Amino acid sequence: MIHVENVVKRYKEVIALDHFTFNAEKNEIIGLLGPNGCGKTTAINCMLSLLTFDSGEIKLFGKPVNPNDNDIKRRIGVVPQELALFDKLNVYENIDFFCGLYVTDKTKRKQLVEEAIQFVDLDKYRSFMPKKLSGGLKRRLNIACGIAHQPELIFLDEPTVAVDAQSRNFMIEGIKRMRENGATIVYTTHYLDEAEELCDRHVIMDNGKSVAQGTLTELQNSMTTEGSLKINFVETEEAVNAVLKKYPSISRIEKKNDNFYITFISSDEKLSDFLKFIDEEGLTYTELTSEKPSLSDIFLELTGKELRD
Amino acid sequence: MELFRLAIITLKINARDFGFWFWMVIYPLLLATMFVITTQNITGSDSLDDITIGVEDENNYYTILSEIEILEVEILNKEEARTALENEEITAFIDTDGDMIVASSGLDETIVSSIVNNIHQVIESDVGFQHYDFEQSYVDTQDYSAHPEVVMFFSLLGMLSFYSLFSVMEFLTKLQPNLSHQGARFYASPTNKSQILISNVMASVFMGLLANGMLIIFLMIVYQGALFDQLFTTLLLILVGNITGAGLGLILGVLPVKNEGFKTTIGILVTLFFAFSGGLAGPFLRQAVIENFPLLHRFNPIGQLTDTMYQINYMANYDNYLPTIILLLIIFVISVIIAIVALRGQQYDSL
Structure with a gap:
């Protein structure tokens, strides 16, 4: 469905996409993840032919992208990061207008607009102007405008940003339904728990490159750390830290609530060796759980913890 | 068919925009009302009160000037005339040779000067005064200086014709992904961009004509139709003016500037400049432009529109x-x- 190979995009000295490569199969949700400025939106804009790129190849539906290929465009839906609505058109008219850019048949369009309104549950608000809608409702309208024509391939660029948990959950369920209806979705977000729940595969980007991609299990298996231990110690934080620092193969120690999360450098680390060590050091624990790294752990491991611009 | 759907949507967007109603309807009507009020003072009856002038004793002009209705003629010697001029008791003094002396310049002085010039011409043409009817006008048309408000009204109509540029500019800015959020949606869609543009130009021209129509109706009511002797051909000119305005809107729209306010300011300044130099500021500035910058006047679209509507x-x-x-x-x-x-x-x- 999507084939992106070695795409390079430069803005003068800045390389926005650095030999970026990824593929997406029909009917899957691909999470395009990465810190701010890593090139996610640039990648989407290149796939949509909005941006030129310096080298590499992008194919959608098996055909190279071309800004004049309306047959390909007709099969694509776009939900941009920013709200792209008309203030002077009401909910129904906004959806109808953008749907009309793809579907000229009036009867069919009317049916599609109704379906889109039901899909984002905006029926009560169909005659409302966008400025009368809450942030979450505007986001839902923004999605409806991009998917009303029922495209096969949908680009959703941070659609849930700045919405409440209820609206977010509603949107996530809606996106799952789109996949069930046969759509392929490229999804960018900063909410990694959301991506973990929603996406079939993930592409983690940093500095314009794809630094890792695969299913969550594949990413977990590819990590140097097998996982982390969650331990509840009886001793004070200072005492525990002083002891754990002596253990050579620990890469990270985090304290959350009453628990310590300990990550090891090597996946070959034996739990029995570590338990023997803390026993010898005189630490007492009340609870111990072994955890696989979350998408967030993997993301931070790959992209680092330092703050980005 | 799609053209009309898009045009109707553009009409809806404009019709719901207060900015449109203010700039296209309220603002021109306010300006027109202001012109009506201010220009009434220029041509109103107050300024056509009798003009008192002095003539030298035994002056040959006395007889003729006394017959002219709006003039009140006094016989004064040069000394008395000087004092009367200084005290503004008389507007002008005409000596035995027909030379005119004034203390200041103004509309009354201009009228007297024009009459005295006429008398000079009659004398030069050797037509006896008794054969000359000063009440008779042989000129079929009226000149600009006699109707400054007319030039201003036509200029206002010309300027308003060009206001179709704002709607086109705004829409075209929204059409481009580098200038607006909606632009990404437009460009990612299979819709023909020129079709969207044409529909927008159509709608903007229609809205422009509507706004011009309202101003014309207002002026027809105020002047009982006197301004528009050739209404159909005037409307055709206004239609072409609106089309040209939409064209200028296309240029402003493609300017790679995100700030619509900046583009609007440019649009307002350009149209105001053309309108002011074309007659909106009154016939005197227009005349000065014609004399000093003839090329500017020749290619000033609003100026040409104004002149042609007047003509x-x-x-x-x-x-x-x-x-x-x-x-x-x-x-x-x-x-x-x-x-x-x-x-x-x-x-x-x-x-």
Whole structure:
């Protein structure tokens, strides 16, 4: 469905996409993840032919992208990061207008607009102007405008940003339904728990490159750390830290609530060796759980913890 | 069919925009009302009170001047005249040789000067005074200086014709991904961009005509139709003016500036400049432009529109009608070419 190979995009000295490569199969949700400025939106804009790129190849539906290929465009839906609505058109008219850019048949369009309104549950608000809608409702309208024509391939660029948990959950369920209806979705977000729940595969980007991609299990298996231990110690934080620092193969120690999360450098680390060590050091624990790294752990491991611009 | 759907949506967007109603309807009507009020003072009856002038004793002009209705003539010697002029008791003094002396310049002085010049011409032409009827007007048309408000009204109509540029500019800015959020949606869609543009131009021209129509109706009510002797051909000119305005909107729309306020300011300044130099600031500035910057006047679209509207309605003169339409259409075509060239690069280097 999507084939992106070695795409390079430069803005003068800045390389926005650095030999970026990824593929997406029909009917899957691909999470395009990465810190701010890593090139996610640039990648989407290149796939949509909005941006030129310096080298590499992008194919959608098996055909190279071309800004004049309306047959390909007709099969694509776009939900941009920013709200792209008309203030002077009401909910129904906004959806109808953008749907009309793809579907000229009036009867069919009317049916599609109704379906889109039901899909984002905006029926009560169909005659409302966008400025009368809450942030979450505007986001839902923004999605409806991009998917009303029922495209096969949908680009959703941070659609849930700045919405409440209820609206977010509603949107996530809606996106799952789109996949069930046969759509392929490229999804960018900063909410990694959301991506973990929603996406079939993930592409983690940093500095314009794809630094890792695969299913969550594949990413977990590819990590140097097998996982982390969650331990509840009886001793004070200072005492525990002083002891754990002596253990050579620990890469990270985090304290959350009453628990310590300990990550090891090597996946070959034996739990029995570590338990023997803390026993010898005189630490007492009340609870111990072994955890696989979350998408967030993997993301931070790959992209680092330092703050980005 | 799609053209009309898009045009109707543009009409809806404009009709719900207060900015449209203010700039296209309220603002021109306010200006027109202001012109009506202020220019009434220029041509009103107050300024046509009798003008008192002095003539030298035994002056040959006395008889003629005394017959003119608006003049009140006193016989004064030069000394008395000087004092009377200084005290503003008389407007002008005409000596035995027909030379006119004034203490200041103004409308009354201009009227007296014009009469005295007429008398000079009669004398030079050797026609006996007894054969000259000063009440009879042989000139069929009236001149600009006699009707300054007329030039201003036509200029206002000309300026308003060009206001179609704002709607086109705003929509075209929204059409481009590097200038607006909606632009990404437009460019990612299979819709023909020129179709969207044409529909927007159609809608904007229609809205422009509507706004012009309201102003014309207002002026027809105020002047009982006196301004528009040739209404149909005037409307045709206004239609072409709106089309040209839409063309200028295309150029402003493709300017790579995100700030719509900045583009609107440019639009307002350009139209105001053309309108002011074309007659909106009164016939005197217009005359100064014609004398000092003839090329500017020749290619000032609003100035030409103003002149032609005046000429066809007040002088039944169609000499400039076709050239003005051609000039406006040339500006439109050039604008479209510039916009299309700018829009042809449908992919962007950066967004």
